[in-house]
Amino acid sequence: MTARTFLINGLIAGLFAGFAAFLVAHTIGEPPVNAAIAVEESSSAHEHAEAPAGHHHEENGIVVSRHNQSTWGLLTGTLSIGTALGGLVALAAAGVVGRIGRLRPTQSTALVALIGFASVALVPFLKYPASPPAVGNPDTIGERTGLFFGFLAISLVAAIACTVLASRLLPGLGTYRTVIAALAAYLVVVVLAAQLMPTVNEVGTFPAQTLWTFRRASLTTLATMWGTIGLVLVGLVGRAHQQAAVESARRELAASL
Template identity: 50%
Template sequence: MTTRTFLVHGLLAGLLAGVAAFVVAYTVGEPQVDRAIALESAGATADHHHEDEAAASGSVSHSHSHDDAAISRTTQSTLGLATGTLAIGVVLGGLTGLLAAVGLGRLGSLRPAASTGLVALLGAVSFSVVPFLKYPATPPAVGSGETIDSRTALWFGFVTVSVLGVLAAVAVARWAARRWSGVPGTIAGAAAYVVVVTVAALAFPKVDELGGFPASILWDFRISSLLTLLAMWAVIGAALTALVDRSWRRQAAVEAQRAYAAAL
């Protein structure tokens, strides 16, 4: 199988994953976003009420400007959400397909389907799950707008370390497998990754801008965000593995037919 085959399969798997992620995000995640926005709006209304009372008493001077949102909430939660999940799904699926092509034959004696599934699992853990544990998703009402750039930079930095860590872990696992055997090699690779991300988690600064945000809404929002990520990666892994396995079996059947014909 060629790299192009893996890429095409990855893009298709990513498209399916984007659809699945949209369904999960819309049904489970959007209600939590609405709750957070309602809470934020209630807080803003209360602030304006206090300011108006102060202005009426002559203690402050201010002016308000109420600007309508450029994109309605309905559009954000439907078309905007679908566009985002589909785009992310296709990108992640394509990258996973390319990495699966690179990993073919380099992950021990695993067949293409098993090798592809392992690559998808490592991608999910290193790119989404572990970074989520360090910097979990936060609702719209949480966090200052002045720190969004620094918070985004921290997340990207930790993701980079996590991905590089899993690549280093694979290299350690391959070396240890050649030196000892498969099981010790796997344990050594996993241990190497745990060490890298643990050191990184301790080194990277904490982000705590929750304030008095309700814990129940925060918990529900983060659970729904994690479910969306897991749905996307589960479909990428399952669909890509199935597509790769089908192509591999077809290619093996064709090669067997050619070998049989050549032997006649």
């Protein structure tokens, strides 16, 4: 199989994942977002009430309705992210085929998706979880974004390095001890990085239940997207691998006649 085959399958898997993520985000993610917006508007109304007479607030630009944000806007976003992510996962899976022990293409693809979810989505989320509207100081959004992507980069590089390390240790240590050693090395790096990097705590008086519900929905949406990419891509790669094997056997038979 070629990288092109992996990429096409990855884009298809990403489309499915984007739609699945939209369904989850729209169903369980929108209610806490609406609740957070209500908190934000209530706080804003209170500030306006306390403002001196003659104070006016104007907004310029295009106003997108909340309905469009939670439907077509959300769908467009999840489909775009899912497709791009599916393509990246597929290219990574194509790059490791035959390089991790004796794993078949489907097995190595599943491993890439699992490592990707853990290093790109789960671990960075645990350090810097998503926050709903009304949470966080607008003046520090650039700093908070930089911290998140910095930690994500550390996690991803550590995961890649530990995977390479595992592939080299595998012949001598065996599967079980190799997995333990690679996982331990990864955990040491990310735990140390998490301890050294600043902690962001700008929740303030925001309702704890709404915050928890929002973050739980965000993580569920991420898991849905990554899980769908993994499941669909593994299925498509398995089918392509089987077709390639049948074609190879047919050519060998034709050549022997």
